[in-house]
Amino acid sequence: MRILLIGAQGKLGQKLINELINYNNLTITKFAGNASDFEQLKAQAIGHDVLVSTVSARSIEELVKIANNMIKIAAENNQRIVWSGGAGSLWTWDRTRLVDIPIDQFPTNLESWKPAIYGHYEVLKLLQNSSITWSYMSPALEFEDIEPLGWYQTKISDDALYNEINIIFASYASGAKALAAEITKPQYLNQRFTIYEICH
Template identity: 30%
Template sequence: MKVVLYGATGNSGQRILQELTNRGHEVTAVARNTSKVPSAVKAVKDDLSNVDAIASVISGADVVVSAYAPPQDNTDALVGVTERQIAAVKKTGVSRLIVVGGAGLLEVAPGVTLIASGYLPEAFLPIATSHEKALGILKGSDINWTYFSPAGFFEPGERTGKYRLGTTNLIANEKGDSRISFEDYALALADEIEKPAHERGQLSIGY
């Protein structure tokens, strides 16, 4: 499949890029700085500031994956980026947008998100709130979207090939730990691209 990957040089983006290329997908890696993109991969420089530019990059793709991470001092940049990506997807007719989301929106109890629970550290509230706004924009759109939230701890690790999926719930183990490696997240995302099961909705993951 032809996949356009935004944020291809970031923590999750690098692993997603590797997983997709290892599976033989034709990936266009998009980043603000393309020097970190492997030479064997098509790289495009774009800062997601212009709808027409985004549309030019994604035209002809089967799937767009956004692993975009906004600046820490302006997390709401994510909101504008999401709006422009949706507009570009509509303009080009690309069939699917998958967004690497956040865990703050996931429910830790029925109807209670991690944000609302009071357990989310204050330092993470700005980005979690921006993700909440971005998800609202996706829900209000008429494109085919998937918002894929990681576990509470999303970090470098191993590609174990094992994971559990949910939808709007935070996935945790019997000890209450909510974790997933970048590598297993990338594996699950590639699985979802190849066998869509969560279109127009949320998806969560953990061990």
């Protein structure tokens, strides 16, 4: 299996590479360049089986452009997409979602969250309306680069998953393991799945 990873330079991307090197019969290529440039991405996607995105959400427009490029290329080349997305479209216990806050009313002190919340939701809708084969991981609402609390679990869900101490948490390390598992042995084709950690 040949994998093109877009976002390999980020923290999650680096952890994903460290997970994938534990699998046999994989070739991992780190995308180099601007993934919002269709021709650059198309040229580097040639010969790969799976296109994987762990790109950081710098802007809504950039995420949507990258996703559109990946979907078009995957459709042309019969490739699968695995996308590490956002948690803002998950329903919480009180049946609210961050993505339902009107974008112009989003708290100014959380301005940096906007691309991840709204951009990744747009990507999810693009994938759902496409004809390609894809998987989309929504991390826990608390998704941090710290030591895992314990074991991780994944599930097809539009709801945020709470653990036994009633928190919604996953570490980048667990996110990388879940992505590696979905890339190599997909369980959630054409589905959104989410991840959470249970305590030891």
